[in-house]
Amino acid sequence: MKNVAKLFLAVMVLLAFTAPVVFGGGAAEPTVEATNPTGNPWTDGQDLSGTEVNIFGAFVDEDASRFRTAMAPFIEETGINVVYEGSGDFESLITVRTEGGDPPDIAAFPQPGLMRDLHSQGYILNVLDWFDMSFLEQQYNPGWIADSMVDDEVAGVWYRASVKSLVWYPPRVFAAQGYEIPETWDELLALSDQMVADGFTPWSIAIESAGATGWVATDWLEDIMLRIHPPEVYDDWVAGDLGFDSPEFREALDIMLEIWFNDDYVLGGTSSILTVPFGDGPAPLVTDPPQALMHRQASFITGFMPDGTDIGPDGDVNFFYLPPIDPAMGSPVLTAGDIMSPMRDRPEIRAVLRYLAHGESTRGWLEQGGFVAPHEDASLDWYPGLDRGYAEILLNADVVRFDASDLMPGVVGAGSFWTGMVDIVSGEDIDSVLAEIDESFPR
Amino acid sequence: MAQNTATQQQEHAEGLAARESELRHAAGARGSILGSMKAKRIIGGIPVRIFVIVILAIWTLPTMGLLVSSFRTQTAIQQSGWWVGLFNFTNFEQWTLANYDRVLTADGMAGAFFNSILITLPATVIPITMAAFAAYAVSWMKFPGRQFLFVMIVGLLIVPLQMALIPVLRVYTANNISGTFVGMWLAHTGFGLPLATYIMYGYISGIPKSILESAYADGATPWMLFTRLILPLSVPAIASFAIFQFLWVWNDLLVALVFFGTRRPIVTTRLAELVGSRGQSWHVLTSGAFVTMIVPLIIFFSMQRYFVRGMMAGSVKG
CATH class of the missing domain: 3.40.190.10 (Periplasmic binding protein-like II)
Structure with a gap:
């Protein structure tokens, strides 16, 4: 009996140390060797390979794996590892984690209301400290930028749109x-x-x-x-x-x-x-x-x-x-969408956010369907049949307003x-x- | 001669038949006496039986519905209730194993099971061990502030764990253990310890004083007392709490989401993800419920003996 207990404990301890390595599971963490980590439009010529940026959002399962696909080209080009974590209980968890001192680098908010709440508590950084307004204006329709503003600050970049009308x-x-x-x-x-x-x-x-x-x-x-x-x-x-x-x-x-x-x-x-x-x-x-x-x-x-x-x-x-x-x-057109808000400041986080503000970052998801990009530089050609219809409706809209x-x-x-x-x-x-x-x- | 023999045989046969019928009659009489007693018992028991059956039916009906639904296609679940599916059993279009296939073959499900076990086992063993020590100390060792300490522990039972999430997470973040297995073990240990100590105290303090005193007189140290006497004697209490704690940790979603995150999946978080960003795949929850139930069921049936005994742990003591 005693020996069984000892054996059991020994096995447990062994498992505890090996399992995290063996069973990382779901979020595989690829360690990518970038061929030339500086030859890309995202990192301002810095070599940031080997760093990690974590994004926390509300989309899970299929959507999460599609998002990871969309991030893959960036990871390959820069060597920055983008780790996405999703939870259906995002709304409650983001508050708990932020107040617990454990915010993600970037949070993908499904509603701007919650983002505004956290912004008012000073947890969200101003995108304008990183990028110029002219850059954002070139990437997004003015309606989107207006919806990302809190007071005089831009609290995030839009990543996913959904068409409601x-x-x-x-x-x-x-x-x-x-x-x-x-x-x-x-x-x-x-x-x-x-x-x-x-x-x-x-x-x-x-x-x-x-x-x-x-x-x-x-x-x-x-x-x-x-x-x-x-x-x-x-x-x-x-x-x-x-x-x-x-x-x-x-x-x-x-x-x-x-x-x-x-x-x-x-x-x-x-x-x-x-x-x-x-x-x-x-x-x-x-x-x-x-x-x-x-x-x-x-x-x-x-x-x-x-x-x-x-x-x-x-x-x-x-x-x-x-x-x-x-x-x-x-x-x-009535829309909804996910906005990516920076919660910490490191060079690699800026690089990721710059990528997310470009239509190119949505391409991997667009091509798999179920996605509409709010970016001005996302090409209609990338959309599979049905989704192109949504994108056209959005593009032809005289007025775009958020839910x-x-x-x-x-x-x-x-x-x-x-x-x-x-x-x-x-x-x-x-x-x-x-x-x-x-x-x-x-x- | 031949005829004679035949008559004899016939007589013999008649005699046999008569005796047989006599016997049968007697048996019948005895049977009827027994039968009437039984009937009385049965009649007397009818209300109880009906009551038990009704309760059982009410209790198992939702599970039954879940089970039936778990074998139906998404379309069938959306269009009609499970009872409709049961009445039209022969409509084979509605039956499918797809829901189970979806859950069992989902990405990372095997890893999720493994991670769950890896969290659950230590998170069960650690609090019980600590609680046994604590209960022994509080009930049998004399030291100042003993009563106060015990009241504090029992008092902690009232604190809802939700209140502790943010402060504990801050401590974790400062010490870099958020999102680790160690963090999960500690969290569940902390949240389980008050109840564990309380249950173990109820049992250990009920062990007759004379046993401990005689062992002490024979020269046993407190450590020997604990390992050789207290622990073996409190196996029922340990087992019953082990089951409670195991089920609680296994089924926990909240603590896992806050302290472990979803980067490494465990069964509950993975299942929650399967439902999809907008809950569109909620039908997989039906099969998911049964898949996750397997491990607790194994635990429960293999430890059931202790469970029943352990439920009474400390209950006789005032």
Whole structure:
């Protein structure tokens, strides 16, 4: 018995020392010998090979391995080892790690709101201390730069964009019924009526998302806000200068509820909106026969579609651009994205950030799909079929604005705005709900 | 003669049959007495049985649903509940092993299992060892401040570990042990120690004083007392706490995310990653749950004997 225990301990100790070497696992740490570590556009002619930069972000699994692929050319050229670590609990962990004195070199924030919080606590460095504004202006659309600014500082460079203003539909059914892709909001409503007359249900709307239920509704409203008001109104609304209980916001809400509160339009009726998980939203489009014909959701929803769904103009589902409402507002696009913010300062970190600010750094991911680059110098030719469509929508946009709920203070953008929308859909008095949201806005 | 023999045989056969029926009758009577007693017991036990069955059903139903779902395709899971799948058992289109395939063949899953074991075993052994020493000292060695020390340890049970995350991480960062195995062992040791000490104290302080005194009179040193008497006697308590601690560390995600990170995968962090950046692959959680359950189940069944005994550890003592 004693010997067994001793043997056991000995094995454990042995394992403890060998395992980290043998089973580094997942994040393989390649030690790259760069042939010429100074002959690259990123390191300012310095030899930084052998150094390491760690990036912490919210994308995991497939996305993480795609990101590593995108970093590989940089690692090869410079010899700087870029180690990416991802976690689904990024939002909580980044705070804990930062306050615990263990921040990553670069953090990839999925929402600028959280980045602003950490910036206000002084944890995020100013990119303008490293690069000139003219360089950033050459790399990004002004809308993106504006969204990366906190006060007078630039708190990061945009790396990934996602396009939200999309409507998914089954193209074969559209072709069989002779439906045209709507170019205006009125056409969209007319098409919905036509579908009802033909015995179809036009919309699949699903917003259940556990603790985050409500964000789908905020996306709808943001898209509508951009389509009926100038971008300045949208910015005021984000900043809290324009309340929720304002004629401008109420107008948007009315337009949305015209669809949502119409039991003929919505699959399962208005009451099912709150109970169906958002991930199940596109499924009714691909059943045979389809249970619903349109679904408004961002580009990432393809990941939730049932296995084997063929996406494309001739496939099971395709997408069209959510049409404009007021022609005077042009074609606005609602976006979201990941921003890379520096949290420490070393020459190799600057080199990595310079790389991330170039379209070239996204190429490895772009080519594998599921990615839209916000960079001006990312070529459309790099995109595989479907993604090029998103990129074109983004490129053709007259106005690009970031998801408002991600920009608003957390208590509203990830709190009262969400719950308020749930309350409205479940039939509570609109006046009092809007007043409540306004009250919760920290000013 | 031949006829005679035949009659005799017949008589014999009749006699046999009669005796047999007699016997059978007797047996039947005895059987019916037994039967009625049994029936009474059964009838008396019916409410209890129904209660037990209902509780069992409620308890296992979610697990059952999870098990059924883990064999269904993503499309099937999204379109209908697992009970629908069970009623249409013959619809073979919905059944698949893909979820298990996805989990078992995921990148780094083998390494994750290994890392998990590597964290869990020392993180179980270290706190128990320390707790046994501490419990012995607190219950049998006389030194000033003993009571106060014990109250402090028990008091620590109330402190939620979430409160300690940031301060402990600061200490780790300053000493360069964040993200290491040693850091994980220490963290789990620290978080497990109060409960371990408390349980071990309950058991060790209950060992009859006379045994220890006689051993002491025979010239045993405190160290010998501990290794030769206390430790062997407290095996049930050690085993029961070992199971608790093992399960807790094995299933832990929070401590691992904060102190270990996800650069080196462990089972829980890897599984959380498999779900995808936006939770789009949540259906793999069904099979993932059963895959991760394997190791705790092995532990539980192989130590079940101690577990039942150990549950009563220290419970008799007031």
